[in-house]
Amino acid sequence: HQNSPATDWLFLALGESRGRSSREPKEGDVRLSGSSSPSEGRVEIYHQGQWGSVCDDDWDLSDAQVVCRQLNFQGAIDAVTKARYGQGTLFFQSCALDDVGCSGQEQKLVSCRSSGWGVNNCGHQEDAGVICDPQSMLTLSDSVFSLDHSTTLSEDLGIIYDSGTACDFLITFQTSNGTKQEDGTPEETTNTICAHKAILMLYPYFSASVGENNITVSVNTTCQSYSTSIIRYLYTRQINVTYSSAMCLHQLASEFGLRKLFEDVGQVISKSLPNDASFYSQVSLYKYAVETKDLILRDSCVQYMAWNFQSLTGSPVWADLPLELLHSLLTRSDLVVPDEYFVLQVLESWITNNGSSLSSEQQVDLLRLIRFPMIPAEKLYDLESKSLLFSAHRDLYHDSVLKAYQFIVLYSTLTKSQLDQENGDYKPRIYTGETWSTAIDSSKLSSSPRRHYYNSQRYGYGSYNRYYDSPPPSSQISFHTSLHGIAACENSRLTWAANVFKTSDDCSREGVHCSSAPAAKLSMQNNNLRRNIRFDNRVLLTCQNKYICQIQAFRNNMAHIDPALVYPCPDDNYIYTFAVRPEFV
Ligand SMILES: *[C@@H]1O[C@H](CO)[C@@H](O)[C@H](O)[C@H]1NC(C)=O
Numbered sequence: 093h094q095n096s097p098a099t100d101w102l103f104l105a106l107g108e109s110r111g112r113s114s115r116e117p118k119e120g121d122v123r124l125s126g127s128s129s130p131s132e133g134r135v136e137i138y139h140q141g142q143w144g145s146v147c148d149d150d151w152d153l154s155d156a157q158v159v160c161r162q163l164n165f166q167g168a169i170d171a172v173t174k175a176r177y178g179q180g181t182l183f184f185q186s187c188a189l190d191d192v193g194c195s196g197q198e199q200k201l202v203s204c205r206s207s208g209w210g211v212n213n214c215g216h217q218e219d220a221g222v223i224c225d226p227q228s229m230l231t232l233s234d235s236v237f238s239l240d241h242s243t244t245l246s247e248d249l250g251i252i253y254d255s256g257t258a259c260d261f262l263i264t265f266q267t268s269n270g271t272k273q274e275d276g277t278p279e280e281t282t283n284t285i286c287a288h289k290a291i292l293m294l295y296p297y298f299s300a301s302v303g304e305n306n307i308t309v310s311v312n313t314t315c316q317s318y319s320t321s322i323i324r325y326l327y328t329r330q331i332n333v334t335y336s337s338a339m340c341l342h343q344l345a346s347e348f349g350l351r352k353l354f355e356d357v358g359q360v361i362s363k364s365l366p367n368d369a370s371f372y373s374q375v376s377l378y379k380y381a382v383e384t385k386d387l388i389l390r391d392s393c394v395q396y397m398a399w400n401f402q403s404l405t406g407s408p409v410w411a412d413l414p415l416e417l418l419h420s421l422l423t424r425s426d427l428v429v430p431d432e433y434f435v436l437q438v439l440e441s442w443i444t445n446n447g448s449s450l451s452s453e454q455q456v457d458l459l460r461l462i463r464f465p466m467i468p469a470e471k472l473y474d475l476e477s478k479s480l481l482f483s484a485h486r487d488l489y490h491d492s493v494l495k496a497y498q499f500i501v502l503y504s505t506l507t508k509s510q511l512d513q514e515n516g517d518y519k520p521r522i523y524t525g526e527t528w529s530t531a532i533d534s535s536k537l538s539s540s541p542r543r544h545y546y547n548s549q550r551y552g553y554g555s556y557n558r559y560y561d562s563p564p565p566s567s568q569i570s571f572h573t574s575l576h577g578i579a580a581c582e583n584s585r586l587t588w589a590a591n592v593f594k595t596s597d598d599c600s601r602e603g604v605h606c607s608s609a610p611a612a613k614l615s616m617q618n619n620n621l622r623r624n625i626r627f628d629n630r631v632l633l634t635c636q637n638k639y640i641c642q643i644q645a646f647r648n649n650m651a652h653i654d655p656a657l658v659y660p661c662p663d664d665n666y667i668y669t670f671a672v673r674p675e676f677v
Pocket residue numbers: 269270271279280281
């Protein structure tokens with residue numbers, strides 16, 4: 093979709109947030125020092141422009157939990173004492189905080205009870221440390237996205253808002269915080285903002301132009317804290333959005349009818365999709381997007397789940413995936429899976445688990461989305477004995493397998509209109525299995541000076557190493573694909589060469605013209621192909637070995653990686669997976 097200037101801004105901000113050290117520390121930030129592991133060390137807290145350590149009096153696991161969570165680890169393994177990670181030197185002679193007592197539920201260490209800044213009776217031999225659970229590191233920290241929908245004048249209007257002078261319209265944000273008063277009615281907290289009718293007349297929601305002079309908006313306690321910034325946005329059309337404020341702002345933008353804000357905040361929300369490895373929040377965001385009719389957010393959720401389908405099928409939410417979500421995933425050609433047989437297997441077990449709640453028609457509707465002609469021939473032979481549902485849907489399987497055989501044997505005689513007619517059935521998805529793809533782990537590629545060792549790791553499919561004596565020709569990996577299930581082509585193995593260029597120096601050293609870096613190259617080495625096959629290949633970027641953050645097509649064998657990744661990644665050591673996709677034309 094086209095990017096408005098405002099979303100360009102957003103992508104710019106994202107690009108910057110990927111730089112590792114670009115973020116200035118803020119009051120109350122914590123960090124770990126004195127250890128080579130990022131998940132353990134001496135606790136230091138930022139206060140009045142300086143980092144200071146924390147005293148170990150009363151230091152225990154609930155304090156460590158808060159520190160680890162503040163650092164985006166999901167939990168703590170241990171709270172350590174007596175300066176096990178060395179003594180801090182940064183904060184004068186004493187510790188910053190002493191007698192820290194967290195309940196464990198706090199968001200930040202500064203929110204915990206303590207004897208106060210610099211008030212303590214200990215020295216640096218008592219510096220506290222933590223060991224966090226390294227496995228559960230969330231990949232993205234809270235970033236700030238500055239949205240600017242203003243044209244001109246906005247600063248001046250911001251001043252008018254801030255001063256509150258001559259305001260004539262009261263906006264009350266009212267919550268019920270859950271506690272009941274003695275008479276049984278829920279207790280409410282209110283926050284009233286005085287605004288200007290002249291501005292609010294621009295927004296029909298407030299009815300300021302038809303003579304109203306106040307309005308009450310119901311919000312929950314969390315969202316109440318963003319009421320000032322959203323009303324200020326009505327004046328300035330500028331707002332800073334973070335992952336933590338995004339849900340509230342999205343909801344308020346929807347309520348106030350602020351379409352542009354609604355959509356852009358939806359995009360910020362979609363950037364946070366990789367944050368949850370359990371897929372719980374992706375599915376609930378999908379449901380929320382459907383409910384609020386944010387189609388861009390809905391599509392982004394579905395796309396993320398399609399790209400990371402294999403992880404989704406292994407996640408706890410898989411069994412309870414909403415039917416219509418599963419249906420829309422299975423229609424997609426950008427579903428990333430080892431091969432089509434994998435899709436059939438996971439769908440069959442999903443249906444088997446949910447058999448009682450699905451009608452026979454619903455099961456058939458789902459099974460029809462399997463691209464049987466893409467299933468390797470040897471798997472088709474076994475289908476009748478291996479399939480969980482063959483006997484329950486005999487007709488469908490017979491027809492589909494027959495159609496697949498016909499394609500395998502006769503594909504070169506099928507006409508274009510016959511192929512088109514069958515929708516996606518003859519079109520590969522993005523297959524990452526053996527006969528379709530290879531992978532290069534870019535973190536193992538050395539840039540200059542050259543090293544003579546290259547390691548290419550097949551993502552999820554075992555690994556192999558290469559050692560070049562000298563000189564190393566290039567980072568090029570060659571691999572073979574077959575025209576998959578097509579029996580008639582079994583002998584026509586295709587040989588491909590795949591390269592990753594991390595920098596433009598890498599390109600020029602290999603004599604390749606790159607218009608930007610990083611870039612990936614995929615070229616076919618043999619040229620004896622039948623003319624009715626065309627390749628629509630893809631390169632996939634896997635971030636931190638965890639999730640696919642970008643998929644791009646090739647143009648003239650090259651794919652220049654777009655710096656505005658579809659889903660953000662904290663570093664650029666991607667695994668590049670090259671997926672070959674033959675299409676029959
Ligand atoms: C609800 O608000 C009242 C009054 O502001 C406060 O005393 C009470 O602790 C709040 N309850 C919760 C659960 O936050």
